[in-house]
Amino acid sequence: MARYWPEPASPTVRSQSAPALVLVNLGTPTAPTAAALRPYLKQFLSDPRVVEIPRAVWLPILNGIILNTRPAKSAAKYASIWMDEGSPLKVHTERQAKLLAGYLGASGHGALRVVWAMRYGAPSIPDTLNALKAQGYSRILIVPMYPQYAASTTASVMDEVARSLLHWRNLPEIRFIRDFHADQAYIASLAASVREHWAKNGQADRLLMSFHGIPKRSIGLGDPYQGECLATARLVAQALGLAEERLQVTFQSRFGKAEWLRPYTQPTLETLAREGVRSVDVMCPGFVADCLETLEEIAMECREAFLSNGGQAFNYIPCLNERNDWIAGLKTLALKHLDGWLPAGGEHSHAPAPRTTDAER
């Protein structure tokens, strides 16, 4: 009998797989030492999405000045927040991924693989995507853990995903969560975290929301970041029923000499204290995991600045980290973006998802 269909040369190629989800955060040094800070800062600050100064001008400044002075200074700051299991950003990201996998498993989506990666340092995006390929995953949802889109963070993750795939022959299907600044569950978890804080500690004179800054110039160039931060702040204030005069939105972590988004967090706290505002509650809704910028810059440096200028009470409200409502919200957000990729039956089918391969047929 004539054979019309040749045998495939590569019988192990999967035509369809269960999807995988990659939580991506910024990255963090492996130790609170200058030696560990140097390669981390070098990779981070060499990214043209992060520092938009012409390479010929910037790289000599980075290599000749910044990388000789900043590693030791930043290492001392990291040392003040280091946890037994490592850098807080890594610890929280890893826990979030494990919890999310558990939540998905409990609602019948145990076949959906959850991993985490870092834009700078390890586990890198290319290593993570290569590992998923080796395990046969060909449908991948990238989840940058940045609620507000910025070119310096979100777009840089996509740059790295695209670069990672540059030499692959058989590309996976890729989906990407661009932002979740107005996501209902994200806003509700933030509001719940404030309400719980108020129930325990009472309400301060002001609620200050501090977002990571970016250069002001980026906004004119089309970055939607500032508008998304302000929208998040407004939605959280609405959810709390907070009068506008009790809310203050600021931008932190300015880097370099250029003007960044204003008002700046620390000078604002100093002014508030000098003007007689006695107490502040401070939260950082732009970070879903506590890290150097929240635990050291806000909860230590800014606290000191507020109190030494006459403020009486400074209360830091932690990031969403491992909150149940946040992990549940993240699950819902992920499932929305996985539409059509999950086996029929969805939420309430608790049977293991089928994994069909050519080899099995």
Ligand SMILES: C=CC1=C(C)c2cc3[nH]c(cc4nc(cc5[nH]c(cc1n2)c(C)c5CCC(=O)O)C(CCC(=O)O)=C4C)c(C)c3C=C
């Ligand atoms: C949440 C969004 C973030 C934006 C937007 C962002 C922009 C941005 N950052 C720098 C420079 C530095 N940031 C550093 C730390 C850091 N930044 C973010 C997030 C955003 N950055 C996080 C989550 C962290 C903490 C990492 C950790 O390990 O805990 C640092 C490193 C620390 C230091 O030496 O100060 C630098 C440098 C620029 C230039 C920029 C936008 C253009």
Ligand SMILES: [Fe+2]
């Ligand atoms: Fe940053």
Ligand SMILES: [Fe+2]
């Ligand atoms: Fe169920």
